[in-house]
Amino acid sequence: MPLMEIRSLTHTYSAGTPFEKIAVDGLDLTLEEGRTVGLIGHTGSGKSTLIQHMNALLKPTSGAVLFRGEDIFASKESMRDVRFKVGLVFQYPEYQLFEETVLADISFGPKNRKLEPAEIERRAREAAAFVGLAEETFEKSPLDLSGGQKRRVAIAGVLAMEPELLILDEPSAGLDPAGREDLLEKLFAWRKARNATILLVTHDMSAAARCDELVVLDRGRVALQGTPSEVFTHAKMLQNLGLDLPEAAHIALLLRERGLALPDGIYTVPQLRDAVLALAGKGGAPC
Amino acid sequence: MLKDITLGQYFPGDTVVHRLDPRTKLLLTIVYIAALFTANTVLGYVVVFAALAASAALGHIPPKALVKGLRPLLFIMVFTAILNLFFTPGEDYIIHWRAIRMTWTGLKNAAAMLVRVMLLVSGTFLLTYTTSPLAITDGLEALLSPLKKLKVPVYELSLMMSIALRFIPTLIEETDRIMSAQKARGADLETGGLVQRAKALLPLLIPLFVSSFRRADELATAMECRCYNGGEGRTRMKVLKMAGRDAWAFVCGALLMAGIIVLRRLRL
Numbered sequence: 418m419p420l421m422e423i424r425s426l427t428h429t430y431s432a433g434t435p436f437e438k439i440a441v442d443g444l445d446l447t448l449e450e451g452r453t454v455g456l457i458g459h460t461g462s463g464k465s466t467l468i469q470h471m472n473a474l475l476k477p478t479s480g481a482v483l484f485r486g487e488d489i490f491a492s493k494e495s496m497r498d499v500r501f502k503v504g505l506v507f508q509y510p511e512y513q514l515f516e517e518t519v520l521a522d523i524s525f526g527p528k529n530r531k532l533e534p535a536e537i538e539r540r541a542r543e544a545a546a547f548v549g550l551a552e553e554t555f556e557k558s559p560l561d562l563s564g565g566q567k568r569r570v571a572i573a574g575v576l577a578m579e580p581e582l583l584i585l586d587e588p589s590a591g592l593d594p595a596g597r598e599d600l601l602e603k604l605f606a607w608r609k610a611r612n613a614t615i616l617l618v619t620h621d622m623s624a625a626a627r628c629d630e631l632v633v634l635d636r637g638r639v640a641l642q643g644t645p646s647e648v649f650t651h652a653k654m655l656q657n658l659g660l661d662l663p664e665a666a667h668i669a670l671l672l673r674e675r676g677l678a679l680p681d682g683i684y685t686v687p688q689l690r691d692a693v694l695a696l697a698g699k700g701g702a703p704c
Numbered sequence: 705m706l707k708d709i710t711l712g713q714y715f716p717g718d719t720v721v722h723r724l725d726p727r728t729k730l731l732l733t734i735v736y737i738a739a740l741f742t743a744n745t746v747l748g749y750v751v752v753f754a755a756l757a758a759s760a761a762l763g764h765i766p767p768k769a770l771v772k773g774l775r776p777l778l779f780i781m782v783f784t785a786i787l788n789l790f791f792t793p794g795e796d797y798i799i800h801w802r803a804i805r806m807t808w809t810g811l812k813n814a815a816a817m818l819v820r821v822m823l824l825v826s827g828t829f830l831l832t833y834t835t836s837p838l839a840i841t842d843g844l845e846a847l848l849s850p851l852k853k854l855k856v857p858v859y860e861l862s863l864m865m866s867i868a869l870r871f872i873p874t875l876i877e878e879t880d881r882i883m884s885a886q887k888a889r890g891a892d893l894e895t896g897g898l899v900q901r902a903k904a905l906l907p908l909l910i911p912l913f914v915s916s917f918r919r920a921d922e923l924a925t926a927m928e929c930r931c932y933n934g935g936e937g938r939t940r941m942k943v944l945k946m947a948g949r950d951a952w953a954f955v956c957g958a959l960l961m962a963g964i965i966v967l968r969r970l971r972l
Contacts, residue, residue: 435715474884497892505888512878513885515910525907529890560914574889 418486420450420582420614421471421503426480427637428466440466442637443480448582453608453615455625455645458634459659464618465508467634468584471616472503484582501530504580508587510571514559519550519570522559526578544577545570547607549599565596572600576607583608584616589624601627622663626684633658646682665689714836720949721763721834726843728950733831735957739964740823748967749819755960756827763834773829774822781821788814837869846944859935867923875916882911 428441441463448454458464469475470482473489473496482489489499504526507513516522523541532540545555548569554562559570572588588604589597601624608615619625631648633641635658641648649655652662652670662670666684669692673679679692716722721729740752760770774781792810799806832840845862852858883893886907893904 469884472888474887497890500888500890505885507881507885507888510885512915513882513889513907513911515907515914525886525891526889529892578889 419447420485421446421448422483422486423447423467423470424481424483426467426470426482427478428463428470428475429478430466432478440637441470441477444634444638446632446639446642448614448616449630450581450614451612452629453605453617453627455628455631456616456618456634457620457622457625457631457660458640462634462658463637464634465586466637468505468586468616468618471582471584472500472505473497474500474505501526501578502580503582503584504575504578506572506575506583506585506588508590510575510588511564511567513571513574514567517558518556519559519562520545520555522570523573523577526574530578540577540579541573544573547576547610548573548603565592568592568600572604579611580613582614582616584618586618587620588617589619589621597621597624620661622661622666626663633660645684649684650681713832715765715769715833716836717764717834719763719834721759721765721830723947723949724953725944725946725950726835726839727846727944728946728953729831729835730840730843730847732953732957733828735961736827737824739961740820740827742961742964742968744816745967745971748964749816749823751960751963751967752823753819755956756823756830760826760830763830765830765833769833770826770829774825777821777825781818784821785814785818788817838866841866841869842940842942842944859938863935871919874919875912878915879908879912882908 423444423446426441426444426446427439430436430438430440444463444467446467456464456468466475470477473482476490484499484502487495489495514522516525520538520541523544524537527537527540542555550566550569550573554566559567562570568588572585575583583604585604589600592600604615604617605627607613617624617628625631626645626649628645631641631643631645632639633648633655640658641651641654649662649666652666655662656670661667663684665686665688669679669683669689672693677693677696679689679696683689683692736752736755739755743749743752760767789810790804790806792807792813794807794809796808797805798808798811835843841862844865845858848856848858848862887893891904891907893901893908896904
């Protein structure tokens, strides 16, 4: 059974007013368990609307969302219940911090689940360790931390709920390259350690290239779904959808346009290097 | 969703009513209110209603939208109508049974009050539906500018008003976002007793306050970076200009007022 199944989901904002807008339009999507899935799409393609249906924050205009085969909108209880199984980290999550101390803020989610105090504390400490927060920050006010640290606290707040599916909307937006890399590494490590599933919404193609699977959204529908190498084969189509390509895929596309017979599906630098060297007849020796 | 709040929201459009100068619309709204409270006969109310209906039709505002604006006031309207109905002194009883007394005068008063409030509210909604908040502020500033002579800080007041109006959608969006974020962490904002609910609001209010202060600070910095130093000597990108249609609008307003006064005199 797939982890999450979305059936002909449609969502219309402000229906019946001059501001009516169809954000998600009859979308079908299946997410399998235990992998990292990247969700990419141009601004306004419906990514944010889609992910808010996955933990019942938005109700569909029509269609259904199934988590482990069960309709998450079946009742008020199931809608609240799913939020503990599907964790959602919004864009710029640092603006949601409110508690007096870092540890208290991370504990907010588990506390809402009415767990034992000892269990709450264990989860909070574990989540803080996963995102790399040092022990001495635990008793500080989250508002006194730096931007990058606030981001970590906010992400830890969702990790502490120990979700089976973790959805992150642009978790690395506004971080410096080193911080971005570091955060991704930590999230991937967390996923492996817990055998959970991650859905990563991103504009950063180098992050997308590292996912196990990619879903491309366009105008509220799934335009493409497959492994990164399958998806990046459609380089021209991605560009027409207003998306970037990973640098290596972009260079390969330009070389192909200049008449080099490079194979399809190149999206990492080593792949590109090997392909170019193979063409030059020198074999795959590293430079 | 909070985003779906449409109360008094501007409906963009390009009709005669939309294109009227905001000053004209503000003044006409005052004339309309004056006419409404001068009218004291059934025919008078019919004329006022006709004026409202005609303006709404010209502005392509669906009647539904005007009725929708009345909904939040329903309770107050019904409550005052009942008070009027049962507590108006008079001798012309419809029902007189122990302490319950309903008079014809009371019935008339209640009906007149209902009609007045409904027309008053829909009339002002027509103004906000067809005029963007910024245009209303501009119009108000222009109309109040004589007060500058009395050292009333008209420019600052109107700037404050436009900033406040400008940030309403931003704050609604922000509230929505923080609410979703806390709900995603299992916050329960909807159930529980009064104390519990008030407590549940803290995770919403604190981040909202923090970000409002941050925004205010950023806006002040941005204004200073652009060398903003008050209203003295500032020019405008969009200068308000009266056109022929405004003159016609004033004629219509004057006719409405005159008609109502005549009806009042003749007691028709």
